[in-house]
Amino acid sequence: MTLLTIDGLQMYYRSEAGYVRAADDITLELERGQTLGLVGESGSGKTTIARSIIRLLPDNAEVVDGSIDFDGTDITELTDRELRNQIRWQEVSMIPQNAMNGFDPVYTVGQQIVQVIRHHEDGVSKADAKDRAKTLFDELGIDPDRVDDYPHQFSGGMAQRAMIALALCLEPRLILADEPTTALDVVIQDRILDTIKEMQAEYDSAMILITHDISVVSETSDRIAVCYGGRIVEQADAATIIKNPRHPYTLGLRNAFPDIGDSDEELISIPGTPPELVDPGEGCRFAPRCPFAEEECWDVTPEPEEYDDGHIVECHRADEADELRSLAEKRETWMDTDEATPTPAQGGDD
Amino acid sequence: MGLREYIVRRILQLVFTLWAFVTLLFVLFRMVPGDPTTRFVMEYPTPEAREQRVEELGLNEPLYVQYVEYLGQLLRGEFGDSTHYREPVSELIFPLFLNTVVLMFTALIIAYTFGVLFGAAMGWLRGSRFERGGIVATLVARSSPEFWIGVILVWIFVFQLGVLPRSGIGAHGGELTMNVVDRYVNVDFLRHLILPALTGAIYYMATPALLMRNTMLEVLKADFIEIKKAEGLPERTVLYKHAARNSVLPLVTVVAIATGAAMGGSVIIETVFNWPGIGREMVASVTRNDYPVAMAAFFLMGTAVIVMNFVADLAYLYLDPRVKYE
Ligand SMILES: Nc1ncnc2c1ncn2[C@@H]1O[C@H](COP(=O)(O)OP(=O)(O)OP(=O)(O)O)[C@@H](O)[C@H]1O
Ligand SMILES: [Mg+2]
Numbered sequence: 001m002t003l004l005t006i007d008g009l010q011m012y013y014r015s016e017a018g019y020v021r022a023a024d025d026i027t028l029e030l031e032r033g034q035t036l037g038l039v040g041e042s043g044s045g046k047t048t049i050a051r052s053i054i055r056l057l058p059d060n061a062e063v064v065d066g067s068i069d070f071d072g073t074d075i076t077e078l079t080d081r082e083l084r085n086q087i088r089w090q091e092v093s094m095i096p097q098n099a100m101n102g103f104d105p106v107y108t109v110g111q112q113i114v115q116v117i118r119h120h121e122d123g124v125s126k127a128d129a130k131d132r133a134k135t136l137f138d139e140l141g142i143d144p145d146r147v148d149d150y151p152h153q154f155s156g157g158m159a160q161r162a163m164i165a166l167a168l169c170l171e172p173r174l175i176l177a178d179e180p181t182t183a184l185d186v187v188i189q190d191r192i193l194d195t196i197k198e199m200q201a202e203y204d205s206a207m208i209l210i211t212h213d214i215s216v217v218s219e220t221s222d223r224i225a226v227c228y229g230g231r232i233v234e235q236a237d238a239a240t241i242i243k244n245p246r247h248p249y250t251l252g253l254r255n256a257f258p259d260i261g262d263s264d265e266e267l268i269s270i271p272g273t274p275p276e277l278v279d280p281g282e283g284c285r286f287a288p289r290c291p292f293a294e295e296e297c298w299d300v301t302p303e304p305e306e307y308d309d310g311h312i313v314e315c316h317r318a319d320e321a322d323e324l325r326s327l328a329e330k331r332e333t334w335m336d337t338d339e340a341t342p343t344p345a346q347g348g349d350d
Numbered sequence: 351m352g353l354r355e356y357i358v359r360r361i362l363q364l365v366f367t368l369w370a371f372v373t374l375l376f377v378l379f380r381m382v383p384g385d386p387t388t389r390f391v392m393e394y395p396t397p398e399a400r401e402q403r404v405e406e407l408g409l410n411e412p413l414y415v416q417y418v419e420y421l422g423q424l425l426r427g428e429f430g431d432s433t434h435y436r437e438p439v440s441e442l443i444f445p446l447f448l449n450t451v452v453l454m455f456t457a458l459i460i461a462y463t464f465g466v467l468f469g470a471a472m473g474w475l476r477g478s479r480f481e482r483g484g485i486v487a488t489l490v491a492r493s494s495p496e497f498w499i500g501v502i503l504v505w506i507f508v509f510q511l512g513v514l515p516r517s518g519i520g521a522h523g524g525e526l527t528m529n530v531v532d533r534y535v536n537v538d539f540l541r542h543l544i545l546p547a548l549t550g551a552i553y554y555m556a557t558p559a560l561l562m563r564n565t566m567l568e569v570l571k572a573d574f575i576e577i578k579k580a581e582g583l584p585e586r587t588v589l590y591k592h593a594a595r596n597s598v599l600p601l602v603t604v605v606a607i608a609t610g611a612a613m614g615g616s617v618i619i620e621t622v623f624n625w626p627g628i629g630r631e632m633v634a635s636v637t638r639n640d641y642p643v644a645m646a647a648f649f650l651m652g653t654a655v656i657v658m659n660f661v662a663d664l665a666y667l668y669l670d671p672r673v674k675y676e
Contacts, residue, residue: 054580056579056580083582084582084583088579088581089580089582090582094577094580096573096576097573098573102573103574103577104574104578105672106595106596106670115581115583116581116582119581119583150671150672
């Protein structure tokens, strides 16, 4: 059953220069209890997409078009009040990047969990709410008595677990995890990810997991969406994205993380800089950095095209993917991109 | 270090600070030119008579004897006799001090309560017309001299509306025979309190309002504010229970300093409203070379600042769980 359907969402930021098209024509689906991985480089719009779901965006953000259907309710149509009372935390909670800063430093972690439970559920006593917090702590491997501690008394990993407890306390149907482990050291990262997965399975919550690291999502996600320049350039089930990607950007991303795919040991990075999001103009936004860009790529914005079941790609050359895939594994392919592309001046400008 | 140890240590520190302060006062007052007899030369027909007076006051003793005697006096709450009024300073000054404390605490409580709420709202609504208007209003209040604010209030409430008394402290305000509660808790006194307290409140409100707004802007950037919003809590809760509650921390220290400053700064308000307080008395005593009174006034104000700082530290301990006892 589908839990979340984002359809043609255009979430833009108003700015002096015009709209910043941070989430441009986003179409996504998420099944109940499943995990969607959102990957892409910094500034590609991952956070914007995720936060649109609970409308937790800066004042200058604006839904220009599209809809977000959460289990039959169009979230873009809700009033702020309805959103607060029906959706936020009750249905959709979040785990931030740095848990230590996610708790208010002047209240104990327990007080903060109790507060949100009692706000959303009528008639729950403080004692009952606190018991629930303790039970969650226990499940997450933290000493239950530590609910009475202040956030600064926790270590980074433990704070992140406490944050997971907070995120789960209302048994939401969707958890937004925005780089939940980047602030932690590598050893703890894996354990926290495992914990999140276990708890998610236990509570049967769906999750949107945001990360820069495609290898992280490959292990934890059912489906992966690759963001580039405010668009989702490719999405499919995790195995397909890892084994049979079709978009050159995904091919490049894969190269940057050697432990997946069968590339060389050495990392190959994608040269160039992210595209301009104000007035990006016609053409594929990845064209200026794409080693395979052709005439058409510069001039015509590629339409999303569905390949096998649910594998959606926005690329003019997606048909030739098998050929490009082997080229993409070679280091030379990613060098001198600028010279390899015809008439770069036509790029992002007009 | 445990909480109790910390508090004990902080109390010892307080005692030491007070001691350093009274010692400094002693030194300062021995350094000023002239002695208490200078002004009343006319009263001593012969140099011998003057000598005798000096002896009575103990001014011919070695300095350390005087110093020990002085500390003893302070501990007993005595400040000697006023050379002007010819009566014990303590009887004279404590009621005045209390009048000032009542006035200034009222003013500061109003100023900080409204200042904090107003500043929090300005920070929350940053970029709005409310915020811009608020900043202008606050700066105007801050840069207006107290006497001017006082005069405007008098003009409105006394001369135009005629609802409040012009000045003074009310029928019982100055009476020392009554106990403290009867003296201050009556309608007549409160009516006299309104205008001077309001003048102080308007003047002192700018600091907490602006400071609160600035810290709010910082605190609002913190991740936990986003999380509290994501939790679906009402805006009011996020604003006051979380954002404002965190922003108020730096103000605690400022309150302590402001209280001390208000004790001294009360002289203008006391003058405009003819309020029998310690600020006016201090200025008068200095011009009269009435050293015992001046010294007592300085002592009380300084002590108020030191004690308030101590209170602020303890309040901080309670308000901010992150404070480490070091
Ligand atoms: N308030 C804002 N006003 C204008 N532009 C914004 C605003 N917030 C974000 N942007 C722009 O929107 C784009 C997408 O930002 P977003 O935070 O969603 O990216 P992201 O993929 O989450 O990046 P990161 O990996 O760095 O977190 C970026 O180009 C960013 O500069
Ligand atoms: Mg982000």
